[in-house]
């Protein structure tokens with residue numbers, strides 16, 4: 001893939017004219033059809049725990065937020081949610097959690113991954129999204145059967161990263177984790193929040209250059225949405241949902257046009273800003289959706305940002321709703337398939 005042109009990225013992200021925007025989305029959609037097809041793959045997401053040792057200034061479940069009831073799913077709860085997804089032919093699950101690296105947690109995840117693999121006859125794909133860990137931990141989880149990992153860099157700019165995190169949160173260590181994951185054989189996903197406080201279009205252009213340079217397989221990006229119990233709650237006084245949504249959709253489209261064959265998720269945060277935000281994400285070039293399969297009673301305690309949708313729904317309701325939404329825009333769901341990143345397949349001779 002040729003190196004993206006930074007100036008061109010900034011030009012595309014600056015578009016506001018409606019016709020030009022339509023043109024960009026159409027180009028992104030055509031690129032998607034050509035390089036990844038019109039199938040949407042599901043990754044059922046299990047929100048395993050909101051206990052977190054990190055204190056990121058934008059996140060609702062940061063350790064410093066006293067207004068959250070902390071929970072951890074039991075092994076049975078986590079495994080049965082995953083097996084529900086298996087029965088529904090979702091193909092893959094994502095296990096996501098606040099960050100912990102204690103031995104008990106590492107063992108717990110290993111056990112859950114192994115059990116899900118066994119009980120699904122090795123058929124259910126497993127992605128982990130459990131933050132920064134040691135190489136040893138990543139190796140153990142890979143050996144247990146996880147094969148994809150999502151670790152957003154959040155922003156590729158060190159200085160901006162330092163404004164959004166406490167001093168002991170280390171950007172370089174995080175990049176090192178992404179490289180380690182790739183080296184160990186994981187399909188590796190990263191991403192950023194779009195429209196962060198202090199972020200400009202140059203930062204976002206550099207984010208795309210970063211995805212290209214790190215040879216990323218999958219992308220999960222979403223709009224930044226303030227959470228009231230965070231230090232950054234009022235950092236953008238004139239926060240405008242429409243503008244944030246539009247910028248996030250442009251980022252998806254530009255990534256599709258330039259990076260072509262990576263998997264790109266249409267994230268829940270898009271839906272938080274607009275009811276059909278995820279469908280708009282698919283039309284702007286995304287090809288992955290991560291339906292929430294967490295038991296309803298835990299959902300209210302996993303609020304990373306304000307206005308997270310579907311808190312009072314259950315996994316079955318989300319499935320029916322998604323099917324209707326996806327067929328309404330003329331796409332198909334790739335049931336019972338892993339839907340691996342075509343980029344990863346190509347670079348790994350598959």
Ligand code: SAH
Pocket residue numbers: 058059060096097098099129130131132150151152154192193222223224225226227269304305306
């Ligand atoms: N602990 C894991 C999972 C984090 S939660 C990890 O570190 O990878 C998943 C993602 O939610 C984060 O990577 C972040 O990009 C996103 N997120 C957190 N707070 C947010 C906010 N206020 N608005 C939008 N996205 C947010």
